Every structure is written in structure tokens, then in C-alpha cells.
Amino acid sequence: MTPAPFPAARMRRLRRTRALREMVQENGLCVRDLIWPVFICEGHKVQQPVASLPGVSRLSIDEMLRAAADAHALGIPAICLFPYTDPAQRTEDCAEAWNPENLTNRAIRALKADLPDLMVMTDIALDPYNANGHDGLVRDGVILNDETVEALVRQGLAQAEAGADILGPSDMMDGRIGALRLALESEGHSDVAILSYAAKFASGFYGPFRDAVGAAGRLVGDKATYQINPANTQEALACVARDLAEGADMVMVKPGMPYLDICRAVKDRFQRPTFAYQVSGEYAMLMAAAENGWLDGEKVMLESLMAFKRAGCDGVLSYFAPRVARALQG
Numbered sequence: 001m002t003p004a005p006f007p008a009a010r011m012r013r014l015r016r017t018r019a020l021r022e023m024v025q026e027n028g029l030c031v032r033d034l035i036w037p038v039f040i041c042e043g044h045k046v047q048q049p050v051a052s053l054p055g056v057s058r059l060s061i062d063e064m065l066r067a068a069a070d071a072h073a074l075g076i077p078a079i080c081l082f083p084y085t086d087p088a089q090r091t092e093d094c095a096e097a098w099n100p101e102n103l104t105n106r107a108i109r110a111l112k113a114d115l116p117d118l119m120v121m122t123d124i125a126l127d128p129y130n131a132n133g134h135d136g137l138v139r140d141g142v143i144l145n146d147e148t149v150e151a152l153v154r155q156g157l158a159q160a161e162a163g164a165d166i167l168g169p170s171d172m173m174d175g176r177i178g179a180l181r182l183a184l185e186s187e188g189h190s191d192v193a194i195l196s197y198a199a200k201f202a203s204g205f206y207g208p209f210r211d212a213v214g215a216a217g218r219l220v221g222d223k224a225t226y227q228i229n230p231a232n233t234q235e236a237l238a239c240v241a242r243d244l245a246e247g248a249d250m251v252m253v254k255p256g257m258p259y260l261d262i263c264r265a266v267k268d269r270f271q272r273p274t275f276a277y278q279v280s281g282e283y284a285m286l287m288a289a290a291e292n293g294w295l296d297g298e299k300v301m302l303e304s305l306m307a308f309k310r311a312g313c314d315g316v317l318s319y320f321a322p323r324v325a326r327a328l329q330g
């Protein structure tokens with residue numbers, strides 16, 4: 001509705017004090033909205049800083065458990081695991097991805113034993129295990145779809161078996177959600193949720209993540225034959241529709257900030273739980289500018305996350321999660 005003409009309406013009346021501003025605030029960011037992505041590695045008492053992600057380290061399982069306990073105490077509801085696989089276990093067939101004893105599956109079990117109420121999300125894709133850094137199996141330079149889906153199902157089942165609460169397929173192969181959902185149902189994991197990376201774009205903003213999981217130097221070519229062209233809205237919406245129809249419980253838009261229009265369109269059209277991933281490059285940009293004194297880091301962190309709520313997201317995956325939780329606490 002249009003406000004009355006000036007001076008009957010003065011928009012500044014409700015901006016005069018903090019209490020008034022907060023009374024009429026339309027959206028809120030809270031700790032329950034956060035999923036914290038964490039990089040894990042082998043070893044004991046290991047914290048390896050990732051140069052392109054200031055403030056983020058790869059953590060051995062023992063260190064990750066301590067960090068997860070802190071996050072849980074702060075009220076963060078879920079953690080998402082990404083493994084840095086030892087180079088010797090990166091192969092063309094990616095078999096380490098479905099090894100029940102791989103790093104991710106050991107980490108899931110340790111988390112569920114220690115912190116059963118903290119939701120554990122995983123990544124389903126082959127890139128941390130692939131000799132060539134791709135999310136799918138590669139033959140003669142071609143990313144194979146259907147063979148990859150079979151591998152992803154084995155990977156997902158192993159994670160469900162280990163106790164994962166939420167599976168996050170980030171691979172962008174066609175048909176993976178339906179195949180996963182069917183396998184979960186038939187193997188007794190009907191309560192495991194799928195948060196599909198449904199609208200995942202072929203983005204330059206994933207660079208620091210690929211450093212963190214050790215895929216950057218290995219990646220041959222790019223991911224344009226499976227991730228969405230950043231120019232396309234309708235294709236992204238079609239992917240979301242398809243994944244929901246195949247049995248995804250929640251959907252994700254990724255990256256986040258450059259794709260807020262997609263977040264809004266997904267929420268409006270499907271009215272299902274919608275998440276955004278504030279990816280590594282978004283985090284790195286803000287951190288780099290803050291470290292240079294060019295931006296107020298705390299302020300842009302909160303503002304960038306509030307933007308997702310305004311765009312209709314139910315929650316956000318963010319490397320800022322523990323810091324945001326502390327900031328929100330007071």
C-alpha cells in the first residue's frame with residue numbers, strides 16, 4: 001500500500017530510535033538459520049590454516065569435535081563436513097568416496113557419538129576423491145552422468161550408514177536426487193533428509209573452497225558441463241522443480257550473494273525450505289576487505305547474511321557461522 005503524502009507520512013518517524021526501528025523490522029537473522037561448513041583432515045591436533053580463507057582451518061577430527069561442541073553451545077543447529085583427502089586416496093574411480101571408514105564417515109560417527117543433537121550434513125560429490133578434481137567420473141575427458149550417479153548413491157548410503165542427518169548432493173548430475181531417495185528408502189534410511197544443491201551455478205566464487213579441499217591444482221578444465229550457466233534463471237528454477245519432484249526435502253541456491261534474485265524466485269515459486277550457500281569466495285572477499293580496513297567486517301558479515309533472509313531464505317551455509325552466532329548473542 002502506498003503511504004500517505006508528505007507530511008502525513010514521514011518515513012523517518014519510525015527510524016528515530018533503535019526501539020522503533022526494531023519494532024518495525026521486517027526480517028530477522030538468528031542462530032537457528034545457520035549451517036557451518038567445516039573442512040576436515042587426517043591427523044591429531046591438526047589445524048591447517050587455508051590461506052585463501054582467512055580464519056578458516058582444516059581440522060583433524062579431534063579438533064573438529066571441539067569446534068563443533070563450541071558451535072553447538074552457541075546454538076548453531078548444523079555442521080556440514082568437507083574432507084581434505086590424502087593425495088594417495090584420490091583416484092580415477094573415486095572409491096574412497098564410499099569407503100565406510102573414510103575421513104568423512106569417521107567424522108560423522110565421532111560427531112554423532114559426542115553431540116547427537118547437532119545435525120550433521122555432508123557433501124555428496126566426488127571432487128575430494130577424484131584424481132582430476134571433478135565432481136563426476138571422467139572418461140576420455142567427458143564427465144559421465146549415469147555412472148557417477150551410481151557412485152554418488154554408494155557415497156550417500158555410506159554417509160547415511162555412518163549417521164548423517166542431511167545429505168547435500170552438490171555434484172549437479174542429472175537424476176541423482178531420485179536415485180538417492182530411492183536407495184535411502186530401500187536401505188532403511190527413510191528419515192535421512194536431502195538438501196539438494198539444486199541451483200548451483202558454474203561460479204568463479206568457489207576458488208578458495210577448491211584450495212581447502214585440495215582440488216584446485218588437480219581440476220582439469222572447468223565444471224560448465226554440469227553446473228548451471230550464471231546467465232540462466234529459468235534453468236535454475238527447472239532444476240529446483242525437478243529436484244523437489246525427485247524427493248529433495250530442501251533446496252539450495254549457490255553461490256549466495258550474486259544470486260539473491262534466484263533465492264527470491266525459488267522461495268516464491270516453490271514455498272519449500274530454501275537455503276543459500278554464502279560460498280568461500282564471498283567470505284574471502286569480505287574478509288580481505290575487512291583485513292585491509294576497507295570494510296567494517298562485523299557489519300558487512302551481518303548485512304550480507306540478513307540479505308539472504310530478506311531474499312526469502314530459511315537459512316544459510318556460512319563460514320561466518322560461529323562468529324555470527326557470537327555477534328547475535330550480544
Ligand code: PBG
Pocket residue numbers: 123124125126127135170171205206207208209210223278279280281
Ligand atoms: C563441490 C563443491 C564445491 C563447493 C561445495 N561443494 C565447489 C565446486 O563445485 O567446485 C563450494 C563451496 C564454497 O565455495 O564455499 N562438490
